[in-house]
Amino acid sequence: MSDGQLQTFPDTTASPAPSQLRLWPALVILGAWGLTQIWSLVGEPFPLKFFLTMLVSPAVAMVLLLVWWLFASRVRWNDRLLIAGTFVLVAMITVLVAGKNFPALALVLFAVPMVAVLWVGWLLLTYWLPWSVRKTGLILIFVVTGVYFSLLRVDGMDGNFKSTFNWRWIPTQEEKLLSELRSADPTPQNPEPNEAMELKVTDGDWPAFRGPHRDSRLTGTHIRTDWDTAPPKELWRHRIGPGWSSFSVIGSHLFTQEQRGGDELVMCYDTNTGKAIWEHRDATRFEEIVAGPGPRGTPTFHEGRLYAQGANGVLNCLDAATGKLFWSADIVKDSGATVPQWGFSSSPFICHGLVSVFAGGPDGKSVVAYHIENGDLAWTGGEGLQSYSSTQSAIMDEVEQLLISTNAGICALDPDTGKTLWAHHWPVEQARIAQPAILTSTDLLVGTGMSEGTRRLHVQKDGDQWKISELWTARVFKPYFNDFVVAGDDLYGFDGNIFMCIGLSDGKLKWRARGYGNGQVLLVAADNLLLILTEQGEVALVEAKPDHHKEVSRFKAIEGKTWNHPVIAHGKLFVRNAEEIACFELPLQESAPVSSPSAASD
Structure with missing residues (x-):
């Protein structure tokens, strides 16, 4: 570098270029999960259908999203690890804080689908924002969702597996x-x-x-x-x-x-x-x-x-x-x-x-x-x-x-x-x-x-x-x-x-x-x-x-x-x-x- 010439560094706050952030695999994963939810609405419910659509499909979708994020999203590795690590940490804290008010099974039923949709939806709709904002938004989504479900209590399901929720501080019957x-x-x-x-x-x-x-x-x-x-x-x-x-x-x-x-x-x-x-x-x-x-x-x-x-x-x-x-x-x-x-x-x-x-x-x-x-x-x-x-x-x-x-x-x-x-x-x-x-x-x-x-x-x-x-x-x-x-x-x-x-x-x-x-x-x-x-x-x-x-x-x-x-x-x-x-x-x-x-x- 010659005298008087300034060294330049890459802009780490800029949004990833379309070729860098590869979002379409996540959209395919959510689309497949959405088809299972449509199937759940067709005909009468039965245990295997409930197990597959309400328990297995959101869990599988989230695992696939994590795989996509870590190995196919094309985001910088430090950001991949930061986002995935934040998700896992918030999930563990939420399970501990929610306790019996919102058991881990219920979190799979309700929290995981919400996080998955917000995760991909946020990245899809904020393509024009700086990457630092988008990254911070993902972290806030995880934290806010975790706090929300930590404050809820699930009070059972009806015969069609529709759940009733209340704030955890509201006394049960x-x-x-x-x-x-x-x-x-x-x-x-x-x-x-x-x-x-x-x-x-x-x-x-x-x-x-x-x-x-x-x-x-x-x-x-x-x-x-x-x-x-x-x-x-x-x-x-x-x-x-x-x-x-x-x-x-x-x-x-x-x-x-x-x-x-x-x-x-x-x-x-x-x-x-x-x-x-x-x-x-x-x-x-x-x-x-x-x-x-x-x-x-x-x-x-x-x-x-x-x-x-x-x-x-x-x-x-x-x-x-x-x-x-x-x-x-x-x-x-x-x-x-x-x-x-x-x-x-x-x-x-x-x-x-x-x-x-x-x-x-x-x-x-x-x-x-x-x-x-x-x-x-x-x-x-x-x-x-x-x-x-x-x-x-x-x-x-x-x-x-x-x-x-x-x-x-x-x-x-x-x-x-x-x-x-x-x-x-x-x-x-x-x-x-x-x-x-x-x-x-x-x-x-x-x-x-x-x-x-x-x-x-x-x-x-x-x-x-x-x-x-x-x-x-x-x-x-x-x-x-x-x-x-x-x-x-x-x-x-x-x-x-x-x-x-x-x-x-x-x-x-x-x-x-x-x-x-x-x-x-x-x-x-x-x-x-x-x-x-x-x-x-x-x-x-x-x-x-x-x-x-x-x-x-x-x-x-x-x-x-x-x-x-x-x-x-x-x-x-x-x-x-x-x-x-x-x-x-x-x-x-x-x-x-x-x-x-x-x-x-x-």
Whole structure:
């Protein structure tokens, strides 16, 4: 360099030339990811589609973007490392700060797609700005996005995997309940458990999950349908801890399960007032991102005792009148199973002095049964590692048996020994949830959500062997976590968020209707009516007729996402979700007297 001549250096603040910043691979990556999102909107959701579009595709897209940025963006190496390092650092800090309010899985679902779009979009739209500004903008995008998601809380998803968000400092419904309980008047206001009371099942009771016969069928009660002039009368409502249990009702005693902080509770409420009569606590908590915290199964009443299984596998036997613990068993320990992804959801079933539940253990330990008197393990049996269904009784071709529906198919077990009598292999990737339906002494229905449909099986005993034949399979009807009911020659139930009627003779669709979300249904057999509790907490009456869909009445019952099965007992309608519980007196036809709940429990 000669004297007086200034040395010049490259302008590091200038925007990279078009040949330097290669953006088109990033646009291709985002375009491919966008196609997966379009696919997610086509048709009904199912677990594999959800897994691929909501979890795998954004994660893969982000990995590819990082690969593009580091090896194909043509940006200077120090900037490549700075941006990639900032992204990784902010992501790690966000995971730590967000914690359980916004778990890592939820960040993949929601934060990663937002960052990917903002990253590429910022570079695409700011081509005219100096590179220093564009680089600083990327860093701010990462930081601001991380702070934003660190301040949020995901409060679960609905049946179509749409999420609910709140700021993390806003109390959850469970926290509001706990706060109210802490500040409540310490003077007992609740009914006292009656040590001398002997509870027995009488007409009008609802002693187990989906009723006396576990088929969501109400008999002997006639409901008026003119709710505009004679609406259901609200008797009481209050907050309740989260959980997806339904109810058992014996006289004036209402049993359910819920979560309160670190304790899982079996609760007994007074049907007339909603006041707690007794509670039983286990120091355990189950929680997952979709449904949230709380137990899933429904307590079962049998001969003065109450049997309840929690989401982590604790099976309790309690005095139904007082809540006193007789015995407790650990499903996980006795079966070698692991806690399922969505928690143990089986509602205990009593048969021949044994209580059975699904466990999902290996090596023939799919179902476990205990002696009801002392909780000693009686037998294990069956195959299938995944199920959110419950055991139920059936008499097929004059032989009593226990049915269980799992990811392996459906099998029948000897209720005394657990030995497999017969099995129909129909493997699926996801677990089955809906209960099988008994149609005749030889025919039954097995439903599979979101993929394979519903199958009618013919079961017949031939000497010492069982012959199982498939009559039809209807892929138009795919019950997932919504149980269906049978009325006459037809079934009524949910295929995703579509309510429909299917003929039992051939599995053909007769009609379908929207407007109920992913709800639950109960058959009022005496009036040929369907009582539907919608996912939005509304109660609707629909005619159970195969030739048309006709809704005759509807009212708003509770707030919040509602997946719990409704119950009608002694003229009262009981509904709940993870936020509140309510009781309504139904308008009944005068020709249908209702037994007195209080008298039934004496």
